Amino acid sequence: MxxxxxxxxxxxxxxxxxxxxxxxxxxxxxxxxxxxxxxxxxxxxxxxxxxxxxxxxxxxxxxxxxxxxxxxxxxxxxxxxxxxxxxxxxxxxxxxxxxxxxxxxxxxxxxxxxxxxxxxxxxxxxxxxxxxxxxxxxxxxxxxxxxxxxxxxxxxxxxxxxADRFLCAQSQLEQLNLQLEQRVEQRSQQLADTDELVRRAHQQMEAQARLATLGGIVAGVAHEVNSPLGVALTANTLLEQRLQDFIFGMRERSISASQAMSLLEQMHESSLLVTANLQRAQRLMAQFKETAAHQTRVESAPVAFRQLVVDLLASLTPATRQVPVFPDVYIDPNLTLITAADVWLQILTNLVINSCLHAFSETAHPAISISATLNDQHELQFVYKDNGCGLTAEVRKQIFEPFFTTKPNAGGTGLGMSILKQLVEKKLCGELNLLDGPGFGLQISCLA
Missing domain, CATH: 3.30.450.40 (GAF domain)
Incomplete structure (x- = not known):
């Protein structure tokens, strides 16, 4: 070369x-x-x-x-x-x-x-x-x-x-989100004595959390697709250069057979690189498109549950890569549920983001595992675990209470786990339980 x-x-x-x-x-x-x-x-x-x-x-x-x-x-x-x-x-x-x-x-x-x-x-x-x-x-x-x-x-x-301007825009968005969360926290303190006003604020934050999930999908598209497109662009530039060299050599009759074959091989390699990276970008776009479609679909419908989880995790890559942690999914590809996909997307988003923000500050090898099976009563048993710092006894008692957070000065609103509990109990008509053991573990049981 x-x-x-x-x-x-x-x-x-x-x-x-x-x-x-x-x-x-x-x-x-x-x-x-x-x-x-x-x-x-x-x-x-x-x-x-x-x-x-x-x-x-x-x-x-x-x-x-x-x-x-x-x-x-x-x-x-x-x-x-x-x-x-x-x-x-x-x-x-x-x-x-x-x-x-x-x-x-x-x-x-x-x-x-x-x-x-x-x-x-x-x-x-x-x-x-x-x-x-x-x-x-x-x-x-x-x-x-x-x-x-x-x-x-x-x-x-x-x-x-x-890439720099994208990062600046993302930082500004995070700052705006932080300011919004701080305003909500201040407002919630003022409304603590009125149950009805607290309930309305809770509903409003649930809607904002759903929009934030869709915003994360958009950010994931820009960040993840940029890399394969950049490599494809560079490879295509090299392909054009080699093609120009080949055309010039043929026109001037100054190129030997071995040189011509070398140029053709280089063009073939560059073409394969372009194709592979464009196919990768296409796969990422398909995942993000499907996740976005689920996010806006509120009625119950048949869902390939493993693919739903995999597509969502792809959109959360900017958050998981910073840790870094790469969740393992143990779900039968043939498992199909008639359920509200948008509810599961919000549940999974809250769990993964919660782990990334709170669990792994002192963990050498972060890990997340997600599994789902049907029991004999045709109930879905969904289990989420990480190997992070876990929960103290005091935190376990309050984790599902609205506005409870262990990081009030780091942008935490204390609504993520509270929203998750309401989604499980009111939207899925299910039951949510914390698991014992090291790290953080949670099980959701509901009719499939």
Whole structure:
């Protein structure tokens, strides 16, 4: 494999790109560009005021990173900004005489820069800035492979920025949810003497919890589908590059049979990678779609119970992966229930989120197990367990009381387990019991 392709694949596969670690991802991309192109200086610039001003976000000079507040104005460098508006690469073999970059002559001379390679950075289809590569001490003639490599690395910037903005939006949503929960807690204290008002507040929170579950599904879609789509995009870029090399070689008759076969094999591998990741994204979308459909379906209907549980757990991956914990499901695939799927989705969501938030702070190997069977009386025996810190005797007495929480200062409202108990008893006409033993265990019994 070409060394530049190897570097590009390493960057694309790095978890920093999709985890919202913007600063670390930016540093990784600049370091990889510097290494692949063997240049002294690489920098990342983003538009500040429309397309009239750019600000340097990060500069790598040798081994040192700098975050100086450098700014370029279109009024000072009109030819350069005019070239940027074409949204194409600026390939300046001799930057001091190239009409697109000659305006920077003083800057180029001060830093002994002879050649520049600037690539557009795009986010959601719009150009938002550039990656600038600067070669010092001598003139540099950039070849097509280097330009394609730098362009593909610039695409990784847009991908990292997308993950960062998603994480910021998720953080803002969590903050809003925290503020909402705090307001509900304050309000509930005021309504403690009036049973009717407390009952209404409880019903309102139950409805909000259902909406929060659907919101979690949407967040899961964006987060989980982003990774396979990113890998597929990178693989497709490589496929296009190899195809261009093959076409050029055939047109110029400069390619041997062995070289042609090597290119075809690389194209085949890239095609398989694209297909596999798109199929993975398709499977995830199907799971999320089915879970969302169940969430909005309130009447009882035949449900493949194991698939219902598996689909819900897929939508909760952003929460379980942070622990990390990967729930084990012990349910017969042939078990079909006539039940309200939306009720079970809310029950499972409350249980899993409760474990993730409260159970595993001191657990080396977190685990959750979910099982369901039918007894001889055709009753469903649903059992949920985790191996977390468990419940004290005092907590076991109060766990199902409205507004009881062990973490009042960490966003807990104390309604999750209370809502769960009401769903089991009023919606499923069932019985709920805590299990003895280490960790947290709970059994739900109801007619199937």
């Amino acid at each position: 070409d060394p530049l392709e190897h570097i590009l694949l390493d960057v694309s596969a790095s978890p920093l790109i999709d985890l919202g670690a913007w600063e670390q991802a930016s540093q990784l991309i600049l370091q990889s560009l510097q290494k692949g192109l063997m240049v002294q200086r690489v920098s990342l610039w983003l538009y500040d005021l429309g397309d009239q001003s750019m600000v340097c976000q990060l500069l790598l000079d040798g081994d040192e990173f700098a975050t100086e507040a450098l700014r370029l104005q279109a009024s000072q460098f009109p030819a350069y900004f005019q070239a940027l508006r074409r949204e194409r690469a600026i390939v300046a073999h001799d930057a001091r005489v190239d009409p697109q970059t000659a305006e920077f002559l003083d800057y180029l001379q001060n830093h002994q820069i002879f050649s520049m390679l600037d690539l557009p950075v795009r986010h959601l289809g719009k150009m938002i800035g550039i990656i600038c590569c600067e070669h010092t001490r001598s003139r540099r003639d950039w070849n097509d492979n280097e330009v394609r490599f730098a362009a593909a690395m610039a695409d990784q910037v847009g991908r990292a920025l997308n």
